[in-house]
Amino acid sequence: MKKETLLELKDLHCSIDGKEILKGIDLSVNAGEVHAIMGPNGSGKSTLAQVLAGREEYEITAGDVRYRGRDLIEVAAEERARQGLFLAFQYPVEIPGVSNAYFLRAALNAVRSHRGEPELDAIDFLKLVRERMQLVKLDEALLKRPVNDGFSGGEKKRNEIFHMAVLEPILAILDETDSGLDIDALKIVADGVNSLRGPERAFLVITHYQRLLNYIVPDFVHVLMDGRIVRSGGRELALHLESQGYEWLEPEPREAVAAGR
Amino acid sequence: MATATIPSHPLLAGAESLLDGPGGQPGFLAERRRQAAASFAGLGLPTRAWEEWRFTGVSHLEEAQWTVAERAPQLPSIDEPPLGDANRLVVVDGWLEPGLSRLQGLPDGVFAGSLAEAVVRRPELVEPHLVRHAALNDHPFVALNAAQFRDGVLLWIPAGMVLDRPIELQLVARRHRRPTLALPRVLIVAGRSSQAAVVHRSAGGSADTLTCSVTEVVLEDGAVLDHYSVVDDDHGATHIAALEVRQGRDSAMHSGVFVTGGGLVRSDLAVTLGGAGAGATLEGLYLTSGRQHVDNHLLVRHSVPSCTSRQLYKGILDGSSRAVFNGRIVVDKGAQKTDARQSNRNLLLSPAALVQSNPQLEILADDVRCTHGSTIGRLDEDAVFYLRSRGLDRTSAESLLTWAFAAEVVEGVRVPELRDRLRRAVAARLPSSQMIEELL
Numbered sequence A: 001m002k003k004e005t006l007l008e009l010k011d012l013h014c015s016i017d018g019k020e021i022l023k024g025i026d027l028s029v030n031a032g033e034v035h036a037i038m039g040p041n042g043s044g045k046s047t048l049a050q051v052l053a054g055r056e057e058y059e060i061t062a063g064d065v066r067y068r069g070r071d072l073i074e075v076a077a078e079e080r081a082r083q084g085l086f087l088a089f090q091y092p093v094e095i096p097g098v099s100n101a102y103f104l105r106a107a108l109n110a111v112r113s114h115r116g117e118p119e120l121d122a123i124d125f126l127k128l129v130r131e132r133m134q135l136v137k138l139d140e141a142l143l144k145r146p147v148n149d150g151f152s153g154g155e156k157k158r159n160e161i162f163h164m165a166v167l168e169p170i171l172a173i174l175d176e177t178d179s180g181l182d183i184d185a186l187k188i189v190a191d192g193v194n195s196l197r198g199p200e201r202a203f204l205v206i207t208h209y210q211r212l213l214n215y216i217v218p219d220f221v222h223v224l225m226d227g228r229i230v231r232s233g234g235r236e237l238a239l240h241l242e243s244q245g246y247e248w249l250e251p252e253p254r255e256a257v258a259a260g261r
Numbered sequence B: 001m002a003t004a005t006i007p008s009h010p011l012l013a014g015a016e017s018l019l020d021g022p023g024g025q026p027g028f029l030a031e032r033r034r035q036a037a038a039s040f041a042g043l044g045l046p047t048r049a050w051e052e053w054r055f056t057g058v059s060h061l062e063e064a065q066w067t068v069a070e071r072a073p074q075l076p077s078i079d080e081p082p083l084g085d086a087n088r089l090v091v092v093d094g095w096l097e098p099g100l101s102r103l104q105g106l107p108d109g110v111f112a113g114s115l116a117e118a119v120v121r122r123p124e125l126v127e128p129h130l131v132r133h134a135a136l137n138d139h140p141f142v143a144l145n146a147a148q149f150r151d152g153v154l155l156w157i158p159a160g161m162v163l164d165r166p167i168e169l170q171l172v173a174r175r176h177r178r179p180t181l182a183l184p185r186v187l188i189v190a191g192r193s194s195q196a197a198v199v200h201r202s203a204g205g206s207a208d209t210l211t212c213s214v215t216e217v218v219l220e221d222g223a224v225l226d227h228y229s230v231v232d233d234d235h236g237a238t239h240i241a242a243l244e245v246r247q248g249r250d251s252a253m254h255s256g257v258f259v260t261g262g263g264l265v266r267s268d269l270a271v272t273l274g275g276a277g278a279g280a281t282l283e284g285l286y287l288t289s290g291r292q293h294v295d296n297h298l299l300v301r302h303s304v305p306s307c308t309s310r311q312l313y314k315g316i317l318d319g320s321s322r323a324v325f326n327g328r329i330v331v332d333k334g335a336q337k338t339d340a341r342q343s344n345r346n347l348l349l350s351p352a353a354l355v356q357s358n359p360q361l362e363i364l365a366d367d368v369r370c371t372h373g374s375t376i377g378r379l380d381e382d383a384v385f386y387l388r389s390r391g392l393d394r395t396s397a398e399s400l401l402t403w404a405f406a407a408e409v410v411e412g413v414r415v416p417e418l419r420d421r422l423r424r425a426v427a428a429r430l431p432s433s434q435m436i437e438e439l440l
């Protein structure tokens, strides 16, 4: 049986304030796959992640974005989330005054009602949340605290994975979730992600470090430079980048890139 | 002096009996009233040329013929249920109405009742303070109230007494067919090391209502007082309120000013920290919409060493409403080790809303710590997007963030029943009010 194509990008161009940041991206992600995206600072990785999550400030100037076969460009961010898209932010936003538990419950209920499932009552919600917190070994006290407010860097990243575990997305994009984590926290995060891996689900993992990919083993690795995917390959590409850096990568002709996988 | 001519001003019409001779009141009061009347007649109503009234115009008051409210012939019904098991005093158009009040189980020694009655029957409680603390010389409305208030409330708490239930002062303005001036006056004396919580709430009124209220508060050494004012008048009404606080050594005042209603609201809060170790926490929240205009003027005077003050005022403005925040900290010469902080933060929900935020520091001592900050901004789009990317629609996300902005002040309220009411009042203002109420 052919695996469902969850995400399909064709020649995606994006600008902000008239400045082009994504300069023609082609990418196809099937259910069950893990794709890693690497690339130097400022190459456009977070931009791609935010555009996929529905950030309206970025203008899509050309190209095609399809999610599960349907055009995504006009779909609002909240609608994408309800359809199973999830972004773990590189910089999770602090929201003083809103408890983590409340926010998560509101989010979960929005997603559930979209799926035609009844809202969870407080008791069932707490049960689910406790179980998923275990997954990333997050202190239960963080449930009552305001979202990300005063969380340590590592707690913020684990909280993102915790949200993901509760919302059970179909396509999850992790933007540098490993940055700033010590090795134990990195393993915890990777275990959390791995436990969610399955034939129905796909991950787009943005990272600077091959280290993470030892724990979350990708099916494909792509290199983003200056708004383009300049090389795609298997996990050995990440190892190569680790030792060689990015300089050896000359931008390839576009056709070669598109056929890269 | 007693026979001097009565100062004349249209807003003083009808005050003759109060100003001319004792008229049943003790001599000290008649004398202070005359000074106040002279002061008011000299000042006249403020204009925008006055520094303190630059952003708040009251010229519309000149156009009407105001008469001071008579006592209501029939008691109005009070919509708002009492605050939990609070002892409640209801003041209608400036007159205390025992028939609407509820005082149960107040400990012996506390005086909670009509100010007019206290002036006659317990002058010894009143004389040291009444029309002593509130500034007559530069605030015409304070002078106007002093010259001719008819009644109000005295709350006198003896030394060492701890009141475990809050005292609720409910001010009600009736609707009138012609321009009516209500002049409620409140005096609160918290004796040495006493503790109490007072919730002062005003409601009602109409475009023909001018409420001009003055509250004098005295905290003797070691007293702890939580004082909340909630201004929730009808949107047409004009409410000018002044609260003057004197604090003794090691006393602690926790004040919250919540403006949710009223057409034009001006609130002056002046605190004098006059005994070492005194502390004042002054918080406020104004929620404005339509064409409301809300002006908060704060003055904190550190006149002795080693006192602390905290000001946190937040505003959420919608429609084409206007807000003014004027926060002045004065540190007198010799008031070393002062720790004074001020913060005013404003959230604009509409492009037509406008805020004037003016911090003023006058520091005459050198070993002090004073900070101030003020912000005026919109909701953080990064936060809105973060919430939306988890599935919340834009309206819910914005409501949630607006709630969170207000919560910092609301959650600091130390009277649980009031905190609850304020939470609901804020939620009711938000587009996704139901969602927010579930959060509470």
Ligand SMILES: Nc1ncnc2c1ncn2[C@@H]1O[C@H](COP(=O)(O)OP(=O)(O)OP(=O)(O)O)[C@@H](O)[C@H]1O
Residues within 6 Å of the ligand: A016, A017, A021, A039, A040, A041, A042, A043, A044, A045, A046, A047, A048, A057, A090
């Ligand atoms: N909102 C914005 N306004 C202006 N420029 C932007 C904006 N967002 C991104 N850029 C620019 O786009 C380029 C790509 O930024 P992006 O954050 O996507 O890089 P990145 O690959 O995620 O980098 P890093 O590895 O440092 O996280 C940068 O030059 C950045 O300054």
Ligand SMILES: [Mg+2]
Residues within 6 Å of the ligand: A045, A046, A047, A090, A175, A176
């Ligand atoms: Mg980035």
